[in-house]
Amino acid sequence: MAIICVDAGTTVIKAVGYDSSGAESYVARRETTVSRPAPGHAEQDMDAVWAAVADTVREVAARMGERGSHESGTVESGTVESGTVESGTVDFVAVTAQGDGCWLVDAGGEPTGPAILWNDARAAATVDAWTRSGLAAAAFRLNGSSAASGLPHAILTWLGANDPGRLDRSHANLTCGGWIFSRMTGQLVADESDASAPFMDLRARAYSAELLAMFGLEWAGRLLPEVRSCPVAELSADAAATLGLPAGTPVVMAPYDIAATALGAGAVSPGQACGILGTTLCTEVIVGSPDLDGDPTGITIALPGGYLRAFPTFAGTEVVQWTCRLLGLDGPAELGELALQSPPGANGLAFLPYLSPAGERAPFSDPLARGALHGMSFEHGREHVARAVLEGLTMVIRDCLAATGAAPTELRASGGGSASATWLAMIADVTGLPVRRPADAEVGARGAYLVGLAATGAAPSVAAAAAEHVRLRDAVEPDPGRKARYARLFDDFLTLRGADAGTWPLLADMRGRA
Incomplete structure (x- = not known):
C-alpha cells in the first residue's frame, strides 16, 4: 500500500507520500502567493494553486515510482517513465486544503477570477452590519457558525454589489479543496466540512433555503455545489497525465485543513481537543452533536459521524x-x-x-x-x-x-x-x-490519510485508523x-x-x- 495526501494551505502546499506501513516517506513543498490588490483584499491565482499541487504530487509520485522500481525486483529500470508511478502502486490520493473563501468557476470548471480567501476583509462592513442587527446571531441557530468577512455569504454579497458580471459568469462556488478535487476528477462537489458554513442547516446536514433568504442570497443557491459526506471519485485521464499517476486512482476529498489536522492529531472522539498553531490559531474540540443554543461564536463543522466545534482566529x-x-x-x-x-x-x-x-x-x-x-x-x-x-x-x-x-x-x-x-x-x-504533539511532521496530511483509509474501505472508521496510525510525543x-x-x-x-x-x-x- 502506498498513498499520497495533499495539504494545500494558504501559503504552502505539500504532498506527502506514505509507505505500506503508514509512515511518511516523502514530502514535497511549494510556496504560494497571496496577493493583496487593494486594502483588505486577499486573493490567489487558482491556476497557480493547482500548478503547485501538481508539482508536489508529481514529485512525490516520481520518488515513489523510483523506490518501487528499486525494491520490487520485477520492474526494470526505465520501464516506468520519469515522473510516473506504476499502475496499482498508489492506493488513493486524499486532499485537504484551506477552507472558506470563494473559488468561483464557470460551467466548464474554469476560474472566473482569482480566489477570494478566508482572510479577505473587503466585506467587513457587511459582517459588522449583520452582527449589530442580530442577523448573524439568528443564523447561528441554524448553521452553528458566526459570520466572518471571508465566508461565502459575505463575499458573495460584496460581489453582488461590486462585480455582478463575475457572478453571471460563474456556475459553482467551490473551496480550495473543491477546486483541487475538480481538477483531479472533473467533479464540482463539496464535502460536508466545506459546506458547513454558512449555508448548511447542521441538524439536517443540507443547504438551508431559510439561511439563504436571511442573507438576501436566494439567487446564490445556483452556485452551491452538491454536498457529499466524503467525496470519492476516479482520477481523470488528463489529471493522471499531469500528476504522473494512473488514471482511475481513487481521489478522496477529506475535510478541510483545520478539521483534518484535528483528526491527524488523534482528536476523533467527543471531548478530545486540538490546538493548531498556524496562520490561524485554531482551538477545536470534537462533539457528538451541534450546540446551536450557546453563544453565537466560532464555527461548527460537520464530519463523518460527528462534529467539530472550532474557534479559528485571524491572529496566528x-x-x-x-x-x-x-x-x-x-x-x-x-x-x-x-x-x-x-x-x-x-x-x-x-x-x-x-x-x-x-x-x-x-x-x-x-x-x-x-x-x-x-x-x-x-x-x-x-x-x-x-x-x-x-x-x-x-x-x-x-x-x-x-x-x-x-x-x-x-x-x-x-x-x-x-x-x-x-x-x-x-x-x-x-x-x-x-x-502533546503528534509524532507526524505533517498532521493535516495525516488526517487526510485517515479519512482516505475509511472512505476507501481500508479501515472500518476514522477512529479505528487513528488508533493504528496516530502516535504522540511525551506530554508537556x-x-x-x-x-x-x-x-x-x-x-x-x-x-x-x-x-x-x-x-x-x-x-x-x-x-x-x-
Whole structure:
C-alpha cells in the first residue's frame, strides 16, 4: 500500500507520500502567493494553486515510482517513465486544503477570477452590519457558525454589489479543496466540512433555503455545489497525465485543513481537543452533536459521524512573523529564546494580538478589532515585547478553549508553532492542561490519510485508523506556580480587551479618514 495526501494551505502546499506501513516517506513543498490588490483584499491565482499541487504530487509520485522500481525486483529500470508511478502502486490520493473563501468557476470548471480567501476583509462592513442587527446571531441557530468577512455569504454579497458580471459568469462556488478535487476528477462537489458554513442547516446536514433568504442570497443557491459526506471519485485521464499517476486512482476529498489536522492529531472522539498553531490559531474540540443554543461564536463543522466545534482566529503565526520583523529576529526560534529572558507577565506588558485587517472572528466576532501593546515604558526591552506577544497569543488559545464549553484532559498541539518548546510550555501553563504533539511532521496530511483509509474501505472508521496510525510525543505538563500566575493574567487580558473594544469604532473611523 502506498498513498499520497495533499495539504494545500494558504501559503504552502505539500504532498506527502506514505509507505505500506503508514509512515511518511516523502514530502514535497511549494510556496504560494497571496496577493493583496487593494486594502483588505486577499486573493490567489487558482491556476497557480493547482500548478503547485501538481508539482508536489508529481514529485512525490516520481520518488515513489523510483523506490518501487528499486525494491520490487520485477520492474526494470526505465520501464516506468520519469515522473510516473506504476499502475496499482498508489492506493488513493486524499486532499485537504484551506477552507472558506470563494473559488468561483464557470460551467466548464474554469476560474472566473482569482480566489477570494478566508482572510479577505473587503466585506467587513457587511459582517459588522449583520452582527449589530442580530442577523448573524439568528443564523447561528441554524448553521452553528458566526459570520466572518471571508465566508461565502459575505463575499458573495460584496460581489453582488461590486462585480455582478463575475457572478453571471460563474456556475459553482467551490473551496480550495473543491477546486483541487475538480481538477483531479472533473467533479464540482463539496464535502460536508466545506459546506458547513454558512449555508448548511447542521441538524439536517443540507443547504438551508431559510439561511439563504436571511442573507438576501436566494439567487446564490445556483452556485452551491452538491454536498457529499466524503467525496470519492476516479482520477481523470488528463489529471493522471499531469500528476504522473494512473488514471482511475481513487481521489478522496477529506475535510478541510483545520478539521483534518484535528483528526491527524488523534482528536476523533467527543471531548478530545486540538490546538493548531498556524496562520490561524485554531482551538477545536470534537462533539457528538451541534450546540446551536450557546453563544453565537466560532464555527461548527460537520464530519463523518460527528462534529467539530472550532474557534479559528485571524491572529496566528503571522503575528509571530510580524514581531520577528519588528524586533529584527531571524525567526520564531529566536523569538522564543528572547521571551525566556523575561519573567511571566512580561514585567507588566500585555499584548492584544488582533492584527488582522479583517478584525477577529474567534472567540468573538468583530471586524473592527485591533491589536494593542499595553503598559509600555522605558523599563521594557525587546525580551518583554517577545514574551508579551507569545503570552497574548496564548491567552487567545485559553479564551477559545473556554468558549468550546468542553473540559478536555489534554490538548493536542500541531502546526508550525508547535515546534517551539517555549510556546508549548507557555500553553500548558496558561491552559492548565498537558500539551502533546503528534509524532507526524505533517498532521493535516495525516488526517487526510485517515479519512482516505475509511472512505476507501481500508479501515472500518476514522477512529479505528487513528488508533493504528496516530502516535504522540511525551506530554508537556503545566507548572503549578506559573499556572496560578497566568490565571490572574488571563482575567487581566479579558479586562483590557473589554476596555479596548470601545475604541475600535473610533480607530476604524480614523483609518477611514487617513
